Amino acid sequence: MIVGVIGAGYVGVVTGAGLAALGHTVRVGEIDPEKVALLSEGRVPFYEADLERLTSEGIANGLLSFHVDNREAVSEAEIVILALPTPPAADGSADLAAIERALEGLTDALRQDVVVVTKSTVPVGSVARFQQFLEDRGARATVVSNPEFLREGSAVGDFFHPDRIVIGSRNQQATERLIEMYRGLQAPVLATDPESSEMIKYASNAYLATRITFANALANVCEHVGADAEAVIEGMGYDRRIGFHFLNPGPGYGGSCFPKDTRALVAIADSAGYDFKLLKGVIDVNEMQLRRIVDKVVSSLDGDGDAKVAAWGLSFKAGTDDTRESPALKIVQSLIDRGIQVVAYDPAVTTTPIDELEIVSDPVEATKDADVLLIATEWPQFASVDMGRVRDEMRGNAIVDARNVLDPEAMRRIGMRYAGVGR
Ligand code: UGA
Numbered sequence: 204m205i206v207g208v209i210g211a212g213y214v215g216v217v218t219g220a221g222l223a224a225l226g227h228t229v230r231v232g233e234i235d236p237e238k239v240a241l242l243s244e245g246r247v248p249f250y251e252a253d254l255e256r257l258t259s260e261g262i263a264n265g266l267l268s269f270h271v272d273n274r275e276a277v278s279e280a281e282i283v284i285l286a287l288p289t290p291p292a293a294d295g296s297a298d299l300a301a302i303e304r305a306l307e308g309l310t311d312a313l314r315q316d317v318v319v320v321t322k323s324t325v326p327v328g329s330v331a332r333f334q335q336f337l338e339d340r341g342a343r344a345t346v347v348s349n350p351e352f353l354r355e356g357s358a359v360g361d362f363f364h365p366d367r368i369v370i371g372s373r374n375q376q377a378t379e380r381l382i383e384m385y386r387g388l389q390a391p392v393l394a395t396d397p398e399s400s401e402m403i404k405y406a407s408n409a410y411l412a413t414r415i416t417f418a419n420a421l422a423n424v425c426e427h428v429g430a431d432a433e434a435v436i437e438g439m440g441y442d443r444r445i446g447f448h449f450l451n452p453g454p455g456y457g458g459s460c461f462p463k464d465t466r467a468l469v470a471i472a473d474s475a476g477y478d479f480k481l482l483k484g485v486i487d488v489n490e491m492q493l494r495r496i497v498d499k500v501v502s503s504l505d506g507d508g509d510a511k512v513a514a515w516g517l518s519f520k521a522g523t524d525d526t527r528e529s530p531a532l533k534i535v536q537s538l539i540d541r542g543i544q545v546v547a548y549d550p551a552v553t554t555t556p557i558d559e560l561e562i563v564s565d566p567v568e569a570t571k572d573a574d575v576l577l578i579a580t581e582w583p584q585f586a587s588v589d590m591g592r593v594r595d596e597m598r599g600n601a602i603v604d605a606r607n608v609l610d611p612e613a614m615r616r617i618g619m620r621y622a623g624v625g626r
Contacts, residue, residue, distance in 0.1 A: 207280035215286035223261030232276030274312035295466035330397035350404035356522025371400020422452035422625025432625025503601035513573035516580025524551035531579030574599035
């Protein structure tokens with residue numbers, strides 16, 4: 204099958220390289236010429252495990268190519284996948300301008316029987332809107348919803364082993380063409396209408412964000428009553444209706460999806476006349492969680508001299524160099540705003556938009572003369588740093604472990620004051 208992909212962000216590149224590995228001819232259109240040049244050499248302009256290998260293999264097999272001209276990417280394609288950003292507008296709703304601009308530019312290059320797929324998270328009703336948009340411009344395309352459920356950091360694995368494939372269309376032939384495209388993947392296929400498919404994506408992300416927020420709120424109560432949130436969550440997890448996943452307390456959820464999609468679902472509900480109080484509460488509690496971590500750091504600083512904090516972790520979660528809506532970065536910014544000096548280490552992030560932030564290339568070096576060590580991202584390698592050396596480097600002895608990475612008892616034994624989340 205010939206497949207066109209519009210947008211070489213992480214969804215576009217993972218999907219494109221993944222489909223090439225399934226044997227399809229995939230042409231990815233991307234307006235940024237530098238990205239196209241890099242990707243054409245098999246180099247990926249962001250950190251995603253295993254993606255360079257997959258991309259290089261696709262190029263070497265002659266199945267995967269990158270194009271500055273979107274029209275070139277779609278002209279022979281039986282399926283065109285839209286993998287473009289949908290940033291939030293001022294009211295929280297998703298902004299569809301990038302997608303419509305792209306569609307505008309390629310309408311007359313599309314094959315008449317093409318199936319156009321929305322992969323990006325788009326508001327309920329977008330498939331119908333894009334269908335009308337294309338019809339108004341004389342295209343005979345069928346627009347279908349097929350949301351992605353890829354997690355940054357494990358997106359390649361998620362592509363090949365999806366929990367489900369959701370296809371939203373009222374056109375049976377279009378649905379079958381997508382099923383054919385995914386042949387080779389073992390996953391249940393849910394064929395439904397476009398509106399339900401679009402809603403499944405928001406519902407999944409909003410539910411996961413709610414789950415994390417529940418764990419965070421519970422951890423806060425545990426701190427007050429002397430319970431250990433890790434034990435409480437483990438005890439809950441054995442109940443098969445609950446399970447263990449996605450209940451790790453921390454500094455609140457971040458990243459390019461959950462904050463945006465929870466706000467978008469609130470906006471969708473509002474405009475439909477439903478006040479989604481539960482989700483509004485989740486968003487509020489998530490913001491409070493971040494402030495609680497900042498307060499923990501500030502209250503661990505004794506004295507009012509020149510305070511220095513060592514921050515381990517800047518990405519929004521482990522396994523990625525993405526700092527969009529990163530709780531770690533927001534905490535760091537908030538500390539700097541209070542006049543506190545911050546020196547950071549992150550295994551994948553080497554630059555940030557925060558000018559005052561110094562980033563070093565070694566975790567122990569970051570702790571030199573620090574009053575507090577803050578752990579803001581759950582990189583597993585933090586647990587194997589020699590904490591005796593860290594203690595000797597630091598001026599103070601406080602640890603604020605916003606990801607519960609370290610062992611509290613072991614830290615106390617070496618003379619550190621330890622504060623986790625809910626323990
Ligand atoms: C999320 C979803 O998990 C994907 O299924 C979805 O496709 C994607 O959004 C998207 O809409 O594109 P992602 O944003 O990459 O993926 O990251 P997650 O692994 O879901 O983590 C989101 C946030 O929740 C991170 O800040 C993470 O640290 C936090 N989190 C996660 C916790 O605080 N506790 C947990 O137990 C799990």
